[in-house]
Amino acid sequence: MRRSRGALLPPIRAVRVRRGDLYRTLRSAVLDGVLAPGERLPSTRQAAADYGVSRGMLEEVFAQLTDEGFLHRAVGRGTFVTSTMSRLSAPASRNRAQRAPVTASRRGARIAANAACREPERLRAFNAGVADTSEFPWKTWLRMQARAARELGRNALTFADPRGLPNLRAAIARYLAQFRGIRCHAGQVIVFNSSQQALNAISVLLLDRGDPVWIEDPCYLGARAAFTLAGAKITPVAVDDEGIRVDAGIRRSPRARLAYVTPTHQYPSGVALSLERRISLLEWAAQNKSWIVEDDYDGEFRYEGQPLTALHALDSHARVLYVGTLNKSMFVSLRLAYAVLPEGLVEPLANLRTQLDGFTPALQQMAMSLLMDEGHFSSHLRRMRSVYGTKRTALIESLAPLRRLGWSWAGNPAGMHLLVRHERGDYVRSVAASSGLELALLSAYRVAHRSDDGLLLRFGALDEATVRAGAAALVHAATSTIQRRKS
Ligand SMILES: Cc1ncc(COP(=O)(O)O)c(C=O)c1O
Structure with missing residues (x-):
């Protein structure tokens, strides 16, 4: 673009320049400092010729930018980038500010540190307490x-x-x-x-x-x-x-x-x-x-x-x-x-x-x-009662070998999760760590410390094969942890 008596305006890559494009381009140029505070813009006639648009369009865009305070127009002298723009920080530092760590209130920070209500992104054995x-x-x-x-x-x-x-x-x-x-x-x-x-x-x-x-x-x-x-x-x-x-x-x-x-x-x-x-x-x-x-x-x-x-x-x-x-x-x-x-x-x-x-x-x-x-x-509830009931039965059947190792669970035949417990908390935590499964610990739900622990198996959305395979992996982890400890 040719330099006229006024700043060089940024180019617009469009076959036909529209009013909105022109407005956004000029506003960004002012905000990003491409057009410097105090700089004089070319006349609307000159700019219209450079962009290949009507002078009326340039008039409208300059008028809007003036109304918003980005430009000011001095009769007989021309149109200038408002000098107040120099008080805005440079775009690079604005971007840095957006990425900088933020300080919440003390109360907010305490609350926001709790991620316990976040749901897993991928459902697998046994983090799936949601509906099937x-x-x-x-x-x-x-x-x-x-x-x-x-x-x-x-x-x-x-x-x-x-x-x-x-x-x-x-x-x-x-x-x-x-x-x-x-x-x-x-x-x-x-x-x-x-x-x-x-x-x-x-x-x-x-x-x-x-x-x-x-x-x-x-x-x-x-x-x-x-x-x-x-x-x-x-x-x-x-x-x-x-x-x-x-x-x-x-x-x-x-x-x-x-x-x-x-x-x-x-x-x-x-x-x-x-x-x-x-x-x-x-x-x-x-x-x-x-x-x-x-x-x-x-x-x-x-x-x-x-x-x-x-x-x-x-x-x-x-x-x-x-x-x-x-x-x-x-x-x-x-x-x-x-x-x-x-x-x-x-x-x-x-x-x-x-x-x-x-x-x-x-x-x-x-x-x-x-x-x-x-x-x-x-009808849906009836169907789902049977679906979840079948999965729960499959889970309990597959977990049966755990009973011999001292594990227990509540008999209440309900819900989409099962808590399996053992009196040795350290053993439970080793099993969880070595199982390759996604298991929540009972201790994570407790307030008072107790020496036993448990594993929460949330099976709602898993299919029966995944439930059985997950249970088998848990039985394997529970057995091999005991063997490792003995040797
Ligand atoms: C005890 C309890 N209450 C409430 C809910 C969740 O219900 P909602 O998704 O409507 O908040 C759950 C979900 O697992 C739950 O376990």
């Missing part, structure tokens, strides 16, 4: 989505109710009455994107900083993270073969504001909370006006007899907040979960929800409610 989607009724789901879009019409495009879509709330209430023995109505149900979000919202609403909260020890790490995020004082309460030791909780922290429990299938130990303990827990909560959060994350998947009655169904003092998820029973990217609450908590939680992320997309909720109303959800 191989049998998912994809075509039916597509039909429901299309129908949902038709039924909602343009309402699908606006704000949705932060409490959840009325149809889905009603479908969930019906489902819970039928399958989990929970008596509730749609007005008590609130829809969330995940149990995690429900736990976060509940803890923000009900807890002040420093309020004592019982968590099971060992505990689901997502729940522990939610209560920690809310600033609660975590009180770990030991779990034995009958579930959480309510007596120990009362001794340690009799006036806790809240107790978090997984009564149907304790996470991660797998035990069920005994009826006696359920009653003690409910009595304590009623006397003390404490809340109980019942996380029923996989209550649908019990492989012998009927699903266990939810704790919520035994509560006559409205102290139990029931949290369930469809992300486990359908598929993890569904992003639908729910809480059943005393009516008085629904509106406050809805307000809180609007301050978190607003609401759950209506289309997804509508499709789910249609799936439930038409009976496809219960």
